Amino acid sequence: MQRYFVNKEAVSDGVVTITGEDVKHISKVMRMEPGDQIICNDNDGFSARCELDELSKEKVTAKVLEQLNENHELPVNVHIAYGLSKGDKVEAVVQKGTELGASCFYPFAAQRSVVKWDDKKEPKKLERLEKIAKEAAEQSHRDYMPVVKGHHTFKEIIETGKQFAHKLLVYEETAKEGKHPVLFRALQEVKPGEALFVIIGPEGGISPREAEEAEKNGFLSVSLGPRIVRSETAPLYILSAISYHFEISR
Amino acid sequence: MQRYFVNKEAVSDGVVTITGEDVKHISKVMRMEPGDQIICNDNDGFSARCELDELSKEKVTAKVLEQLNENHELPVNVHIAYGLSKGDKVEAVVQKGTELGASCFYPFAAQRSVVKWDDKKEPKKLERLEKIAKEAAEQSHRDYMPVVKGHHTFKEIIETGKQFAHKLLVYEETAKEGKHPVLFRALQEVKPGEALFVIIGPEGGISPREAEEAEKNGFLSVSLGPRIVRSETAPLYILSAISYHFEISR
Incomplete structure (x- = not known):
């Protein structure tokens, strides 16, 4: 599943709001649509499987479906x-x-x-x-x-x-x-x-x-x-x- | 020291004769001259420190100074x-x-x-x-x-x-x-x-x-x-x- 790092402020009340270059990546490169799933990560330990809700030219919103408890980091x-x-x-x-x-x-x-x-x-x-x-x-x-x-x-x-x-x-x-x-x-x-x-x-x-x-x-x-x-x-x-x-x- | 792989046939009577693209590499890229040293390797276990002797447009000859007993290969x-x-x-x-x-x-x-x-x-x-x-x-x-x-x-x-x-x-x-x-x-x-x-x-x-x-x-x-x-x-x-x-x- 495609992953995106987002700002901490982008996650609020179970909704992730994606702005900037990732908007184009989601809609143009990956050609995703409402209902498709992505993983959002706030670079501070929060990681969640999300479902795309609305896509516009300026932003994409996604509902948090499930918080993930992952560890892909080197132990050192x-x-x-x-x-x-x-x-x-x-x-x-x-x-x-x-x-x-x-x-x-x-x-x-x-x-x-x-x-x-x-x-x-x-x-x-x-x-x-x-x-x-x-x-x-x-x-x-x-x-x-x-x-x-x-x-x-x-x-x-x-x-x-x-x-x-x-x-x-x-x-x-x-x-x-x-x-x-x-x-x-x-x-x-x-x-x-x-x-x-x-x-x-x-x-x-x-x-x-x-x-x-x-x-x-x-x-x-x-x-x-x-x-x-x-x-x-x-x-x-x-x-x-x-x-x-x-x-x-x- | 710069290394060159040569054909087995290039090594004869303590002299290595280098032809092909390496000639240009030695004289033009490395700008080497007679007396400079290189390591020649025949890709069959022979490796030697050599001194450049004659350099022409077509070939370079080098005297074998010392055979080397090296091992840089992975054990597997x-x-x-x-x-x-x-x-x-x-x-x-x-x-x-x-x-x-x-x-x-x-x-x-x-x-x-x-x-x-x-x-x-x-x-x-x-x-x-x-x-x-x-x-x-x-x-x-x-x-x-x-x-x-x-x-x-x-x-x-x-x-x-x-x-x-x-x-x-x-x-x-x-x-x-x-x-x-x-x-x-x-x-x-x-x-x-x-x-x-x-x-x-x-x-x-x-x-x-x-x-x-x-x-x-x-x-x-x-x-x-x-x-x-x-x-x-x-x-x-x-x-x-x-x-x-x-x-x-x-």
């Missing part, structure tokens, strides 16, 4: 700091990272980032990434939409990391040294409900200076196995591994 | 049958699936595949996918290039599966039933050196009829956790999970 909150890379890589990371359960994304300007976001570009970039995250969260049946933060410097990423008890740095050099089981041992330390902050470098990787800085600030360098994956593949690997560790291999 | 051979989907999804699956260690790809026409490959299109499609696999294998330091098979029907996929002792079907309905640990139990049955055949449906998923047919033929339905990932994300999840299981969580 994973925060991904991703070094800005060329092309639409950050978009792919947000889209697929959302499907794979990430809680928060922090695009950052790494030493080897070729792309930079300036203050003028940032609002548009962020708006687009938030839209991608919303759609991916709806499609993958997430209970919460991940948060996409405005871009950070590496220094700010290290600063943000201070709020986290568990923090990892994906570092190619660790792979070369063959220290693959470090990630497993690190995940064994994380308990359900806790948060994990992961830095993943841009195309070209994290620089030795950045790695040193991260390690000095309590980040544990981990390898993703003996192959060298592209920067945009690394977040997908680590999120899949975390899902496998906490949701599958029990 | 993973064969991915992927239902043809719209856009360049099969290309993304081959590229990222190669980075993540897949041995073989079988694009197939599923019941819900919107895209079809006709006999006329197939050679071009295949050539492109093979090029993507070669480049991804070089970039990710694979010791072997994965094989990309010409497209199959679903019936042929089931037939191919008969050669495999371990075979899985990624099926959304299994996720809805909450049977997540099945994948872990299945991987525990697979020993290093063995092969695993995995069917992943196209956009829209595997049909109930196909699922029934696969299960009747010894495929085990597995879930990739409680979220619904896109068709092109599923191969990346399962390859990451297999890497985590066999290479990391030891």
Whole structure:
């Protein structure tokens, strides 16, 4: 069943009022009609199966049929700091990272980032990434939409990391040294409900200076196995591994 | 160090002769010169650090300096049958699936595949996918290039599966039933050196009829956790999970 995230204020007295771009999605893309059912989610724990009532150009109203008690979230909150890379890589990371359960994304300007976001570009970039995250969260049946933060410097990423008890740095050099089981041992330390902050470098990787800085600030360098994956593949690997560790291999 | 797969015949008497598109890559893209080093790999277990000797428009010769004894391969051979989907999804699956260690790809026409490959299109499609696999294998330091098979029907996929002792079907309905640990139990049955055949449906998923047919033929339905990932994300999840299981969580 198609899912839509709505504002908290959109739900009142058993009726959900949908406005904005979802109106077009419901009537034009999905071609739904009164009587059809959708799932509405307020991004704050409320989730319900609803029946479409009235559809107009400006809004859609739907009756709440049944509140749902679902849990599609990773047991661990994973925060991904991703070094800005060329092309639409950050978009792919947000889209697929959302499907794979990430809680928060922090695009950052790494030493080897070729792309930079300036203050003028940032609002548009962020708006687009938030839209991608919303759609991916709806499609993958997430209970919460991940948060996409405005871009950070590496220094700010290290600063943000201070709020986290568990923090990892994906570092190619660790792979070369063959220290693959470090990630497993690190995940064994994380308990359900806790948060994990992961830095993943841009195309070209994290620089030795950045790695040193991260390690000095309590980040544990981990390898993703003996192959060298592209920067945009690394977040997908680590999120899949975390899902496998906490949701599958029990 | 940049890597190149070469034909077996290209290696003779301590000299590697590189022809074809890699010549341009070495001289124009990488702007390398005599004396620069590369790693050459014959896709049959030979891997060596080499020094560039002569560069011309037609060929590059390189002296073997040192044979390498590397292993970047997944301990388990993973064969991915992927239902043809719209856009360049099969290309993304081959590229990222190669980075993540897949041995073989079988694009197939599923019941819900919107895209079809006709006999006329197939050679071009295949050539492109093979090029993507070669480049991804070089970039990710694979010791072997994965094989990309010409497209199959679903019936042929089931037939191919008969050669495999371990075979899985990624099926959304299994996720809805909450049977997540099945994948872990299945991987525990697979020993290093063995092969695993995995069917992943196209956009829209595997049909109930196909699922029934696969299960009747010894495929085990597995879930990739409680979220619904896109068709092109599923191969990346399962390859990451297999890497985590066999290479990391030891």
